[in-house]
Amino acid sequence: xxxxxxxxxxxxxxxxxxxxxxxxxxxxxxxxxxxxxxxxxxxxxxxxxxxxxxxxxxxxxxxxxxxxxxxxxxxxxxxxxxxxxxxxxxxxxxxxxxxxxxxxxxxxxxxxxxxxxxxxxxxxxxxxxxxxxxxxxxxxxxxxxxxxxxxxxxxxxxxxxxxxxxxxxxxxxxxxxxxxxxxxxxxxxxxxxxxxxxxxxxxxxxxxxxxxxxxxxxxxxxxxxxxxxxxxxxxxxxxxxxxxxxxxxxxxxxxxxxxxxxxxxxxxxxxxxxxxxxxxxxxxxxxxxxxxxxxxxxxxxxxxxxxxxxxxxxxxxxxxxxxxxxxxxxxxxxxxxxxxxxxxxxxxxxxxxxxxxxxxxxxxxxxxxxxxxxxxxxxxxxxxxxxxxxxxxxxxxxxxxxxxxxxxxxxxxxxxxxxxxxxxxxxxxxxxxxxxxxxxxxxxxxxxxxxxxxxxxxxxxxxxxxxxxxxxxxxxxxxxxxxxxxxxxxxxxxxxxxxxxxxxxx
Amino acid sequence: xxxxxxxxxxxxxxxxxxxxxxxxxxxxxxxxxxxxxxxxxxxxxxxxxxxxxxxxxxxxxxxxxxxxxxxxxxx
Numbered sequence: 001x002x003x004x005x006x007x008x009x010x011x012x013x014x015x016x017x018x019x020x021x022x023x024x025x026x027x028x029x030x031x032x033x034x035x036x037x038x039x040x041x042x043x044x045x046x047x048x049x050x051x052x053x054x055x056x057x058x059x060x061x062x063x064x065x066x067x068x069x070x071x072x073x074x075x076x077x078x079x080x081x082x083x084x085x086x087x088x089x090x091x092x093x094x095x096x097x098x099x100x101x102x103x104x105x106x107x108x109x110x111x112x113x114x115x116x117x118x119x120x121x122x123x124x125x126x127x128x129x130x131x132x133x134x135x136x137x138x139x140x141x142x143x144x145x146x147x148x149x150x151x152x153x154x155x156x157x158x159x160x161x162x163x164x165x166x167x168x169x170x171x172x173x174x175x176x177x178x179x180x181x182x183x184x185x186x187x188x189x190x191x192x193x194x195x196x197x198x199x200x201x202x203x204x205x206x207x208x209x210x211x212x213x214x215x216x217x218x219x220x221x222x223x224x225x226x227x228x229x230x231x232x233x234x235x236x237x238x239x240x241x242x243x244x245x246x247x248x249x250x251x252x253x254x255x256x257x258x259x260x261x262x263x264x265x266x267x268x269x270x271x272x273x274x275x276x277x278x279x280x281x282x283x284x285x286x287x288x289x290x291x292x293x294x295x296x297x298x299x300x301x302x303x304x305x306x307x308x309x310x311x312x313x314x315x316x317x318x319x320x321x322x323x324x325x326x327x328x329x330x331x332x333x334x335x336x337x338x339x340x341x342x343x344x345x346x347x348x349x350x351x352x353x354x355x356x357x358x359x360x361x362x363x364x365x366x367x368x369x370x371x372x373x374x375x376x377x378x379x380x381x382x383x384x385x386x387x388x389x390x391x392x393x394x395x396x397x398x399x400x401x402x403x404x405x406x407x408x409x410x411x412x413x414x415x416x417x418x419x420x421x422x423x424x425x426x427x428x429x430x431x432x433x434x435x436x437x438x439x440x441x442x443x444x445x446x447x448x449x450x451x452x453x454x455x456x457x458x459x460x461x462x463x464x465x466x467x468x469x470x471x472x473x474x475x476x477x478x479x480x481x482x483x484x485x486x487x488x489x490x491x492x493x494x495x496x497x498x499x500x501x502x503x504x505x506x
Numbered sequence: 507x508x509x510x511x512x513x514x515x516x517x518x519x520x521x522x523x524x525x526x527x528x529x530x531x532x533x534x535x536x537x538x539x540x541x542x543x544x545x546x547x548x549x550x551x552x553x554x555x556x557x558x559x560x561x562x563x564x565x566x567x568x569x570x571x572x573x574x575x576x577x578x579x580x581x
Contacts, residue, residue: 227531227541228561249539256542261558435546455546484518484543491539 002175003148006074008213009035016189016215022064023239024220029064031215034071039134041072041105041124046138048122049102052077053150055364057096057104057121059085059113060199062220065126067199067208069105070153072129077142078102079151081166082200084489085110093117095156095164098365105129148172154364155202157302157490166364167202173305176357178209180329184310185270185296187243191216192267194241196226196250201490202302203274206245226250229259236265243269245298248276249491255282256435260289274298274307276492277404277422279429281319299325299404303373303388305358308332309402320430320469324401325394332356334402335387336394340378346398349405352390353377359388393420412441414448417473424448424476427469433458436485438493439476442503450476451498457481507552508573514547515569524569531566541566548572554579 002008012021013035021031029037045056056073060066060082073080083095096117103122104114114123152174154166181187193211195218197203211218219239225232232254235241251273254260271286271293278297287295300307311326328334336343336350343350355377362370377387393405406422413419421439428437428450437452452462459479466475480502486494515524522535530536536544544566545556554576565575 223534223537224531224563226538227536227566228563230558230561231563253538253542257545257558257561259558259561263558435542453543455550482543483547484539487539 002179004074004143004146004171005152005174005209005212006071006143008175008178008209009038009071012212012215019189019215020217021211022067022218022220024063025222027064029068034068036134037068037130038071038075039136039139040132041069041126041129042075042139042142043135044124044129044132045073045076045078045103045105045122046142047135048124049076049078051102052142052145054078054102055081055099055154057081057083057099057101058199059083059104059106059110061085062198062223064220065130067218068130069126070199070208073105074152075139075142077146077150079153079168081154081156083156084198084200085113087489089113089116091164095166098164098166099154100365146171148175149361151361153205155200155205155302165366165369167302168361168364169202169205169302169305170361173358173360174205174209176331177206177305177307177329178213180331181206181210182213184329185272185294187214187216189215191243192239192241193218194236194239194244195220196244196246198223201247202306203245203247205306206272210245226253229254229257230263233259233263233265237267240267241265242267243272245272245274247491248273248278248282249487251278251286252282252436255285260285264289268293270294270296272296272298274300275490277426278323279319279426280317280321280323281430281432283313283323284317284319287313297323297325300354301388301390301392303360303390304332304354304356305360308334308354308356308358309352311401320427322403322426324397324399325404326401329358332358335377335379336396336402337378337389342379344396346396346400349393349395351408352392352394352402353387354390355385355387359386412448414441414446415473417471419448419474421448424450424470424474427466427474428452428462428476430469431462431465433461436493438485438495438498440495440499440503442478444504447477448475449503450479451482451485451493451502452479453482453485455483507576508569510551511548511569511573511576514544514551515572518544518547527568529567531563536566548576552576552580 013031017032021034056078058069070080101121105124148171152171154168156164193207195207295313297311298307299309309325311324333355335353338350377385391408406420435453486497488494
């Protein structure tokens, strides 16, 4: 039985000593090296901090050192908090203020940022820590005292209010996820994961731990390659990457750039995606170009440890169809709740609520926000049991699969009609000349506002073609053209920004 | 043509000093979303087709490199 992600690491150090565990464009480490380097960092952190279950910040980059640091911090008996050094200093300051970290694992150059925010914790420079003499006895003692509900990491998500929230996740939740992934997707030591997601984005948790669990290899793909697909494809082929767990937007870029026009990735077996609704137009591009690959749609917020629902794409879809989010992972229960009432019949909408080991502990140092989202299961009156309310609406299809409908706050009442804005979005996004689009309801003016990205302004075309897909009352009343929609750090369309800039905050 | 290009770039990213940057993509100033929209815009504006082979960092690191690429493709 696994009770600590370090059990995964130990197992692979034993079983796959000389195999490459992690690589990036500059460096690579074997499992033996990963074990030794994280021992050194773990010892350095433990000696300097003497803390247990305390936050340690890591200034991350697109490199393997970030992951080696994570493992070291776990060995020290603390939990890691990945922070992107390119974040605005003000935001780093907000995060640090919420956390009050005991230490930060940094590179020399990061001292500047820490000085600026008046960082009071220990500063552990990676290059020095990795040379530290490991104290195996000390690390063994720390390990002995660890339990599986101890925190593993905190990942900050942008709160809709503007104050970042640190989602705190424990070992047991990650182990639950990774064991389920292994079984559901046949992950084993033949896998080579091509990591796209930044390490402060929880999509990367699946890469890191699926790799270490299975004695597989993870290659960190440089961000730059996602702008220059020839390099990306060459990288996949050279590194023999066969499994990618990417953000939906990364797959969309490939389609937008017609990246598979000339050369194809040759080694891909499994392509998984999450983070945003996957338009079938984009997926069909991939499926046409790479018909032998297994595609998996994943759904879930950070608060339930990456994903709680999955759908193995097993039949053709038209561009305008909605893709199911499928069925819950084993050991996860999904409740669709309409208020406090359970929804079971097909076609009826309910909020996706999650029950199970996968639930995060909550938001670090933020009991109010935690209590709002992690609350008592209304169907259980007899003992304490938490569910996580996602704020996402879904419904069962006639096929028994779950379909994402919209964010809870996307459902609008417009001209007497009940409209799901995502339905409008799906229609608009299926139009061949639309690269991306999203709808926001302008309550003050009672208008559906479409923000769309396309080569050139095409309001007339959208009206003409849209009316073929949607009832007139669902058509956007106002359209704003972008050559480039603003994106959030997690590569989603920045709705908060659009709303603020174009509709005024309400 | 360079002026037209600069106008497009400034509309895309008002925050960037395009004339003086020499590593627009290598330094990560322009990300993949910028490149996607830039390519679409250049294709439309200059009536060219920037293909996968043209999508190389060298062609997008400076304004001059982009101008040269556009000229080559327009021929």
